[in-house]
Amino acid sequence: MNARIRHPDTTEGAAVRTVQRRDGHGARHVRDEVACEVPVALHYNDQPFAVLMATPCELADLALGFSLSEALIRKASELQIDGIDESVDGIAIRMRIPDARHAVLADRQRNLPGYGSCGVCGSASIESVLRAPPRIASELRIEEAALHRALAALHQRQPLNAATGATHAAGFSDRDGTLLLVREDVGRHNALDKLIGAMASARIDAGDGFAIVTSRASYELAMKAAQVGIPLLAAISAPTTLAIALADSARLCLVGFARDGHCAVYAHPERLALTSAESSR
Incomplete structure (x- = not known):
């Protein structure tokens, strides 16, 4: 079966396959949506x-x-x-x-x-x-509450991952935490590239918002964000040392472990302000 022939009831980017499900009651064959690659x-x-x-x-x-x-x-x-x-x-x-x-x-x-x-x-x-990244020109600063609003919204904007459990997502939010675009792919780099392409087509200013990804913050993702002028990249998992070094030199705010109302800022924390309630504690 051609993986790119989509059944009308199948999520875009997925294909239906038969899988043997097993549990304490035995085995049974069911139809399952699987991410196309x-x-x-x-x-x-x-x-x-x-x-x-x-x-x-x-x-x-x-x-x-x-x-x-x-x-x-x-x-x-x-x-x-x-x-x-x-x-x-x-x-x-x-x-x-x-x-x-x-x-x-x-x-x-x-x-x-x-x-x-x-x-x-x-x-x-x-x-x-290891090409030198451009320094990000944007002076954007956002409140941490906006980051967590965007992350919460991202969970509801991943239909392919909800159907298959096998894809990453990348989203772009405005400075207030309103999620503007989301793209999914089996590859975290591809998801971010799809997002960047969609932003360019929609003429969205990369310097006027931030990106969030459902993966670790690798060097490649930090480079891609810096290359197009995104001032803040937040990942739900950890960054790497090379990603942190690149973010430092590019003026990219790099955030890791952004989930459940928490985060860790690894580079340029001045771009991510505490909300007024948090700063008064």
Whole structure:
């Protein structure tokens, strides 16, 4: 069965499979929704660049977000999607970027395929990964209460994970904690790239809000956030040392363990203000 043929009653990004469920009363066969994961090849100007293992929905967002967060283009108007082609082997996204931008790809050429839906995995050199992040220009500061409002809303905006239990989500909130956009994917990097692409298409100012992710805060996620100018990135799990170092240099507020009304701020805590009630304790 083709994983990309969607039954009308199936959640987008999922496929139905038969599974044997077992418990103390024995075994039974039931139909279960499973998250789709397929190879998605990214081609620029007729040349292959990377292969991501991704959920095959919102692929235009993925292509644009990846191109922006990996600094392959500077603005959305520099990318043209020529086609999204499906085959039994996977999906190929054919894109075109200005020749001057395409010329720099030779220094960051990927060894295909990439693994783990990762913007770093498959890179040909360390230099192509550890590029200097831009310093975030936004002076945004938010109250911690806004962060927790957005996190609470995110739990209700993950239909694919609710159906399958197998995906990550990335959301973007305004400074007041109103969740504006959410994207899901089996890969945490892909979820953030889809979000970045959707923000660019909607012309949402990355510097006027913050991002939240349902994963650890890895270097790659911190780099992607910094690259597009998001001033605060909050993750429900821990950060890594390299993510903290990058956040320090990029003026990115990096928050970990953001859940259940708590959080830990690892870089630039001045961007996350205590609410007035908390600060008076």
